[in-house]
Amino acid sequence: MAKRAIGIDIGGTGIKAAIVDTKTGELLTERLRVGTPDGGEPEDIAQAARELVERLEPKPNLAVGVCFPAVVRHGFTQSASNVSNEWIGLNAHSLFEAYLGRHVHVINDADAAGAAEMKFGAGKGAKGLTIMTTLGTGIGTALFYNGVLIPNSELGHLEIDGENAEERAAFSAKEREELSFSEWAKRLERYYKTLEMLFSPDLFIVGGGISKSHEEFLPLIDIDTKIVPARTKNAAGIIGAASLAYRSQSD
Numbered sequence: 001m002a003k004r005a006i007g008i009d010i011g012g013t014g015i016k017a018a019i020v021d022t023k024t025g026e027l028l029t030e031r032l033r034v035g036t037p038d039g040g041e042p043e044d045i046a047q048a049a050r051e052l053v054e055r056l057e058p059k060p061n062l063a064v065g066v067c068f069p070a071v072v073r074h075g076f077t078q079s080a081s082n083v084s085n086e087w088i089g090l091n092a093h094s095l096f097e098a099y100l101g102r103h104v105h106v107i108n109d110a111d112a113a114g115a116a117e118m119k120f121g122a123g124k125g126a127k128g129l130t131i132m133t134t135l136g137t138g139i140g141t142a143l144f145y146n147g148v149l150i151p152n153s154e155l156g157h158l159e160i161d162g163e164n165a166e167e168r169a170a171f172s173a174k175e176r177e178e179l180s181f182s183e184w185a186k187r188l189e190r191y192y193k194t195l196e197m198l199f200s201p202d203l204f205i206v207g208g209g210i211s212k213s214h215e216e217f218l219p220l221i222d223i224d225t226k227i228v229p230a231r232t233k234n235a236a237g238i239i240g241a242a243s244l245a246y247r248s249q250s251d
Helices: 042-056 092-100 109-120 165-169 171-176 181-199 209-216 233-250
Strands: 004-010 014-021 032-035 064-068 104-108 129-135 139-145 148-150 203-207 226-229
Touching: 004 042, 004 109, 004 233, 014 042, 014 233, 032 042, 042 064, 042 092, 064 092, 064 109, 064 233, 092 104, 104 109, 104 233, 109 129, 109 139, 109 148, 109 203, 109 233, 129 181, 139 165, 165 171, 165 181, 171 181, 203 209, 209 226, 209 233
Parallel strands: 004 064, 064 104, 129 203, 203 226
Antiparallel strands: 004 014, 014 032, 129 139, 139 148
16 A cells, blocks of 8 residues: 655645655645635645645545745744745644644755655765755755755855855746856856855755756756756655655654
8 A cells, every 4th residue: 555645835826735655756646736825824824735635635644744935943934935924933833733633744845855856856875965956936955964854954045256146046037137048057056166165065956847957057067066957846845745744654
């Protein structure tokens, strides 16, 4: 029998969910999506999550992993990105358990995506230090040493040349400034070289929606560390959150 759990990926514009086979990383249902409620208030998002879970599994049974655009420490959200500031300092674990009526595990969204890559994707079996980066509205990061997560790294906020790194190097910067892939790759190269200098990683994994076009920019980045595209694509957050929820339920 499949080891199943539900993964929910909460973003500033949309909330996605599916049932996941946590042994294989396969989605066992279609990926459902609803818009993130205006204002991103905690109760409104929790209610939207409940409606998605009830559509996937009306009778409470499976654990639920929730990945969220925030620093998450021991179930408390310590920051808020593109959602209400009411999330800052909130016991998100208790909120979601109250609304969903089942075991819940809350995790940072980049950490969840990284967990999916380390278990099922480009990082499977990787030794040493792996740094996962997600290129989108900002730059999310996740660090793993010999496959073990070091949570809440937030390396997209490094100051490089006097600026917040993600302001210049996120995919949103490419779109906003209408940069070519080669122009954007130069900015990414500066970012990844800084990470090399600080952390001496063994592997970079590049995720986010733009990773499907990795042939356009990854070969242009001249760094010493091996750099590869993510494999779990847009389902990474769902897969990683579900996998971690199943494991935490079993611990």
